[in-house]
Amino acid sequence: MLADLKHPVMRTPVRPVRSRLSTESRQAEIVATALRLTQDRSPASITTTDLASAMGLSQGALFKHFPSKDAIWLAVMSWVAEHLLLTLNDAASSAKSPLEGLRAVFLAHVAFVVEQPGVPRVIFQELQHPEDTPLKARVRGLMQAYRMLITGLLQQAQAAGQLAAGTDLPAAAVLFIGSVQGLVMQSMLGGQVGTMRALAPPVFDLYQQAIAAPTIRARRTPEENPE
Amino acid sequence: MLADLKHPVMRTPVRPVRSRLSTESRQAEIVATALRLTQDRSPASITTTDLASAMGLSQGALFKHFPSKDAIWLAVMSWVAEHLLLTLNDAASSAKSPLEGLRAVFLAHVAFVVEQPGVPRVIFQELQHPEDTPLKARVRGLMQAYRMLITGLLQQAQAAGQLAAGTDLPAAAVLFIGSVQGLVMQSMLGGQVGTMRALAPPVFDLYQQAIAAPTIRARRTPEENPE
DNA sequence: ATGGTAAGTAATTAAATACTTACTTAAACA
DNA sequence: TGTTTAAGTAAGTATTTAATTACTTACCAT
Secondary structure, three states: OOHHHOOOOOOOOOOOOOOOOOHHHHHHHHHHHHHHHOOOOOHHHOOHHHHHHHOOOOHHHHHHOOOOHHHHHHHHHHHHHHHHHHHHHHHHHOOOOHHHHHHHHHHHHHHHHHHOOHHHHHHHHHHOOOOOOHHHHHHHHHHHHHHHHHHHHHHHHHHOOOEOOOOOHHHHHHHHHHHHHHHHHHHHHHOOOOHHHHHHHHHHHHHHHHHEOHHHHHHHOHHHOOO | OOHHHOOOOOOOOOOOOOOOOOHHHHHHHHHHHHHHHOOOOOHHHOOHHHHHHHOOOOHHHHHHOOOOHHHHHHHHHHHHHHHHHHHHHHHHHOOOOHHHHHHHHHHHHHHHHHHOOHHHHHHHHHHOOOOOOHHHHHHHHHHHHHHHHHHHHHHHHHHOOOEOOOOOHHHHHHHHHHHHHHHHHHHHHHOOOOHHHHHHHHHHHHHHHHHEOHHHHOOOOOOOOOO
8 A cells, every 4th residue: 555655646735726617618617718818828828727727627627628738729719709690790781881881880880899809809819820720710600601691781782873883793702801810910010909999980981982872972071962 | 097987077078069059050050940840840949959950050059149049940930930021022022013012911921931931830839839939929029010011002002092992901901820820730731741832823913802902803703794 | 262240050959738536535326 | 325427636657858967079369
């Protein structure tokens, strides 16, 4: 019995064992905690120990619910994709016209990032890798759905005569998403993501100038507004 | 003398000692090698050992020329900032009109990224950190200079009557840079940066619609101009 | 020539850190 | 109620990796 000192050893838990929850609810808690930690730290710097102790759990316990650390980030991204798309779809469908829908989506996206500044950090981390990772595929799927939403709105706008004739819809979709992403990058470089809020409306106004039909385009100078 | 076997030990270099270069030229070589390695690997995955062996040097030798690994990436970013700004300034000054200058800068930036796909990877890595790092400051400086270049061109365009009345110049600068950055992000998600080349011209055309004076704007659909 | 400087080497080190293991026990359920 | 199962624990381990060290030697100015 003396020789056993080195390996197994008697282990009576010092900390009163944390209430046992189902894997399902723990997974959700882990995802939420990871997302919370990214709000003021680099995702790359978040260790499994950090995560576990942030939720009052032992480090090893995480691996009862996720097979690997990567799987945790993948789940985070899935959560994000689902919620962002819901938010953007809501914004789109609550608007009165397609063009207003685009504006609503633009502002909703910006608001989402301001509330969840950790999300772009997770994406940035993944964009470093040239090879295709599962997480990158998930982000790509999100982007694809996003592009479809925008393209749909653009088509509706076109059908309603709100767009300038000959507008290149695929390019317009790329520019739309790119504008938001560029805004995000610039604000994160500056340090305060909140900057985006003020910058977003004038930038969208410009975007609208790029695609809108001449009649609406005239809205810029209010005094000569037909209709 | 026998006891000394463990620590110092006789060390006759097995590998014939590499030709000795000045710190200055070694620094340049290290920066170039780092940049080269980022073309097909994540910057985060590049270890000092990787770097050293890629240039046929011992790992420890790197630290004769840079005080830390971070300092290497900082030097890389300095190199990038200098060369990118030179390239963009060249593009701007070789154009015939301010608007053509904007187009040339846009395309030159895209071309630069296609040739150096590792550069955005380094930037993405840094954007993860919420806190301000020296490297982030360097990128911010680059961005500031970039914005000044764009703003200058916009002002020239405005003075030449090429812009729509009332165009929001700061927002136009943000949208310009954001468009390129967004293009980069989307193409890196897709995996092939080369995609950008084809996407860039139509996206810039749209940008031009956003800011250009109506006369040029009408070029799109000459026959039907309602109102 | 020659002595000092600094660029080079191989080996070591200290700190992290993802994941595993051996064991414990709360809770679901038959 | 007793048994099973799965969520929990503490304590490993294996590996990676930036930086340091002790020593060697090429190169250059005097």
